[in-house]
Amino acid sequence: MSSSRASVGTGRPPRPASTGLRRSMATVCVSGTLDDKIAAAAGAGFDGIELFENDLVVTPWTPAEVRARCADVGLTIDLYQPFRDFEAVPPAALTANLARAEHKFDVMAELGVDTMLVCSSVAPTAIDDDELAAEQLALLADRAHARGIRIAYEALAWGRHVSTWDHSWRIVARADHPALGLCLDSFHVLSREVGPAGIAEITPGKIFFLQLADAPRLSMDVLQWSRHHRLFPGQGSFDLTDFVHRVLATGYTGPLSLEVFNDVFRQADPARAAVDAMRSLVTLEDSLRPSEVPATGVRRLPAAPPLSGHAFSEFAVDGESGPALRAALRGLGFAHTGQHRSKPVELWEQAACRVVLNSAVTRPQTPGTAAVSAFALTTADPHRSRVRAEALLAPVLPRVRGARESDLAAVAAPDGTSVFFSRDDDWRADFLPTGEEFSGAAGLTVTDHLGLAQPFDHFDEAGLFYRSVLGLARLTTEEYAAPFGLMRSRAFTTPDRTVRLALTAALLRRGEWAPAVVDPQHVAFATADIFGTASAVDRLGGTTLPVPDNYYADLVARFALPTDLVERLRRYGILYDRDQHGGELLHLYTPVYGGRVFFEIVQRIGGYDGCGEANAPVRMAAHRHLRLSTS
Amino acid sequence: MSSSRASVGTGRPPRPASTGLRRSMATVCVSGTLDDKIAAAAGAGFDGIELFENDLVVTPWTPAEVRARCADVGLTIDLYQPFRDFEAVPPAALTANLARAEHKFDVMAELGVDTMLVCSSVAPTAIDDDELAAEQLALLADRAHARGIRIAYEALAWGRHVSTWDHSWRIVARADHPALGLCLDSFHVLSREVGPAGIAEITPGKIFFLQLADAPRLSMDVLQWSRHHRLFPGQGSFDLTDFVHRVLATGYTGPLSLEVFNDVFRQADPARAAVDAMRSLVTLEDSLRPSEVPATGVRRLPAAPPLSGHAFSEFAVDGESGPALRAALRGLGFAHTGQHRSKPVELWEQAACRVVLNSAVTRPQTPGTAAVSAFALTTADPHRSRVRAEALLAPVLPRVRGARESDLAAVAAPDGTSVFFSRDDDWRADFLPTGEEFSGAAGLTVTDHLGLAQPFDHFDEAGLFYRSVLGLARLTTEEYAAPFGLMRSRAFTTPDRTVRLALTAALLRRGEWAPAVVDPQHVAFATADIFGTASAVDRLGGTTLPVPDNYYADLVARFALPTDLVERLRRYGILYDRDQHGGELLHLYTPVYGGRVFFEIVQRIGGYDGCGEANAPVRMAAHRHLRLSTS
Structure with missing residues (x-):
């Protein structure tokens, strides 16, 4: 989808909206x-x-x-x-x-x-x-x-x-x-x-x-x-x-x-x-x-149009990371349903979960790696979303549009990711059907949230960007100890929770000793039955992240969960969290692909509203051990 | 002098001295x-x-x-x-x-x-x-x-x-x-x-x-x-x-x-x-x-032998940074007094100020740069200094010693700098006299202190290293705002102040936007008459760092100094500080050479004991402006 990218942070930005106040x-x-x-x-x-x-x-x-x-x-x-x-x-x-x-x-x-x-x-x-x-x-x-x-x-x-x-x-x-x-x-x-x-x-x-x-x-x-x-x-x-x-x-x-x-x-x-x-x-x-505010010739900021969901997430891939991501998506029950009319871009779908694999992103990238290069949100008014973003000094991205292709407005977020604004599903018309259909067996329904590690210098900038440009509200702010240092996370969301963004950054800028994945990114999909999903993923030959037995021994001690539930969690490598209101999160992860990206499957029960930050250290250690054991 | 370097921080260190306590x-x-x-x-x-x-x-x-x-x-x-x-x-x-x-x-x-x-x-x-x-x-x-x-x-x-x-x-x-x-x-x-x-x-x-x-x-x-x-x-x-x-x-x-x-x-x-x-x-x-402490078969730490001064400071140079440093030293009144018997190493002297330029350091270095690769301290017992360092897990450096060359014991500091222990001036016999003599006009007497920027991860480690290995005491700890971010400094010294080390580090690890000199290092020489020295440096064609007029205007307001004194300071680009006991520091700097190193000249009056940290931001900005104006 995205093919041109503004050089973020260079050049003179557009003039900000003015209210007449100095x-x-x-x-x-x-x-x-x-x-x-x-x-x-x-x-x-x-x-x-x-x-x-x-x-x-x-x-x-x-x-x-x-x-x-x-x-x-x-x-x-x-x-x-x-x-x-x-x-x-x-x-x-x-x-x-x-x-x-x-x-x-x-x-x-x-x-x-x-x-x-x-x-x-x-x-x-x-x-x-x-x-x-x-x-x-x-x-x-x-x-x-x-x-x-x-x-x-x-x-x-x-x-x-x-x-x-x-x-x-x-x-x-x-x-x-x-x-x-x-x-x-x-x-x-x-x-x-x-x-x-x-x-x-x-x-x-x-x-x-x-x-x-x-x-x-x-x-x-x-x-x-x-x-x-x-x-x-x-x-x-x-x-x-x-x-x-x-x-x-x-x-x-x-x-x-x-x-x-x-x-x-x-x-x-x-x-x-x-x-x-x-x-x-x-x-x-x-x-x-x-x-x-003084009203002389002022240009007020247009209100942020309501958002109603994640339209798609786009990964930049190459000849090495592309096949790995395709296999991962198939293992999660996705099908390659569409091929872009004019670009080497594939659409992968499962219900309302949409992933785009883009082999034509021009941004410099280390060979073999993958990255979340863009994500699209469904908005009631894409034009107004873009005008608001521009008035808030977001770099508006130029876009090469082919014949019969939709005109997705896009701006660059502080970490360089493109943010597209789409109305309904018009953008899907850019893809020619391949005839493949997803089976539905895995039961993923919709994109639950995106997890995007932020550049150290731009964590607070990114939070303000998403709040102001997209009109999101702050959901959680956490600080926790992880295996390779302290981490910060901050999540933003819409009132109806159809859009969630979880930003993370190290509390101290990473130094030379940083064996963890640097700046990981992930897309989390929702399921209403994580055991059914996990079982289907097993049958599909999908790979999920192994979770240590010690984690489950500790779960028993911490939450006094029924033994059979813990055994089922352990069998599929499903992590567990419970909030102070009794809401529960069951979630699992895939391995890291292309050195940086992975997927998550989440089942929210009883109004659990966070993004499972409590288990992030377990996931980080498990990703590292997996890498050590396969390298 | 140094020609082999231990790989710092890798390999198993020597076993620490034991006291029998677990x-x-x-x-x-x-x-x-x-x-x-x-x-x-x-x-x-x-x-x-x-x-x-x-x-x-x-x-x-x-x-x-x-x-x-x-x-x-x-x-x-x-x-x-x-x-x-x-x-x-x-x-x-x-x-x-x-x-x-x-x-x-x-x-x-x-x-x-x-x-x-x-x-x-x-x-x-x-x-x-x-x-x-x-x-x-x-x-x-x-x-x-x-x-x-x-x-x-x-x-x-x-x-x-x-x-x-x-x-x-x-x-x-x-x-x-x-x-x-x-x-x-x-x-x-x-x-x-x-x-x-x-x-x-x-x-x-x-x-x-x-x-x-x-x-x-x-x-x-x-x-x-x-x-x-x-x-x-x-x-x-x-x-x-x-x-x-x-x-x-x-x-x-x-x-x-x-x-x-x-x-x-x-x-x-x-x-x-x-x-x-x-x-x-x-x-x-x-x-x-x-x-x-239990005394069963213990090996107590040997006491740190008294130190009595900086013997020399060694700079690693190459074909580009070497000439720049030679010219700078001549401009400060140094003479090239000795040539090493077997290595491309030069001795430059002025009274008890000794600088060694080493073109044979094997450590990888960006072409055109210079670095403080080693410094030597005069100790009452070099052997005991080394044994103590080893008992404190300092990596002891192997050394290739030629015929008729002194055996300088050396250990590696946390930033990779070699620390030599020398008794008296025996090491000078390694150099054949060139016949050149310094004139004495500039009046530099002795090395006052070394200023060494530390790797972010190793600031506290370095402080402990110098305190414990060399038996130094903490002199000052400061935190200050500088043009490119907040800085920490900590100085260590001997009871008689003949050895001073000033360590600095950024309060946050530097990121991509870091136009300042990264990890600067400097050697400060003492004079009893900074105006005489500055005047001599002028005559010798030496270069000192220009200091903004605004600094002097502010000095007048801050310290109520006599106008004629301020005029003399301004004329030579001399900076001024006064401590709470009325002690005064007059000091000036040279430009940066080899991308990283510079010299300082200091005159201490009335027991001023610090290292002029208050003026560090002025120096940093001036170094940047000089670079901008000459690039």
């Missing part, structure tokens, strides 16, 4: 030196940047050159950040701090930036005296005002005496200076007990700057949490829609500015990270009430 | 499936393993086969771990738990292991009732006793009701059952407020098992800290010598068993990780009082 990104969000960061922000369509002092200090460009360079690519510098440990100090320190500030005002004048971020002091010498803090900040604001500069005061969650937004607001209100206002950072607000409710009471115009970051809920020191684990909006657990709503309700009209400290993003390709950042902002804005 | 390692310490782990533990010379249930569950070997396999390679199975959520439950749950335990006793009988670890319950349903816990544990001990099994009860630091060792001891004492004792885990003891002082009061014989783990002091949730950040003894901040001393004082004679959950070790080559683990135990035992 979008900014702190230079700390992405990796590189200042030239990399400016290029990345501009390339992703940001309007401005927050310039982090350290990025300026290490650049060979003068501040005036930085200003010109930003202007050249259409960026303003919206904030100079941060100035630290200023307020509530003894008189001698105040003099030194004001002198220090004047140096920074000089730099800001050259940069052409009019707002300076002052973080609440973390110095052990800071004095716990709001009146002193207000007085000294007013002095600073006086100096700033004379230079046409505004001071945005921000409560760090780990500030020495001022660590909550409401405390910082009391100080700013007390100082009552036109050049002194607040900087609100969603992390510092939402990581603390003081909720955002009172934001409505902030005097209109006194929020000078709004910084946005999401984060997972972690039980750890707030400073470490903030410095290592922030995420772009929509990737974590904070309710940023509510937060931004409250801030906009005060009349705030400044930029929505991302300030995300994240260990992975700090190492990753800045051009891609900036696109991820922009996607997060567009998605966040889309979640706001239309009345809250 | 050494064990939990299978959770290292990566892989059970076969990898058993081979690793045996290869590193362990006497036994703790078998983690998950490792057994996923292995295709039966328990009897696991037992036989361990016996084949000389390992006993010392503990089966863990059994969870057993005690202080309602009666119905007790029946189920006892049934579960019987299943595990069956497995243990097959395995031939006589001690089961029972962790304090974390179940929300556990009842806070010591008497009930004691009673139920006694019941379990009864069942165990009948099977010849002992129960070792351990307080998890995050146990539901029992989270401190003294609490677990009160329960064990109350149960008063011969088959019920304690498992003490240094992490669970030392991570909590309840200190280890009271361990002396534990009834002799009631500590059934001792688990050892070190950890850095982190401000985070104790469960996450324990599961991700444990380290081998000597790599963290816990006083394990004192802890083990207290446990041995109760008459404990069981194994010293490592139980280390660490995200990196779980991914790294298990054979190497096990050697690292063994080195940590040998070092720990060496720190115990001789009276505390």
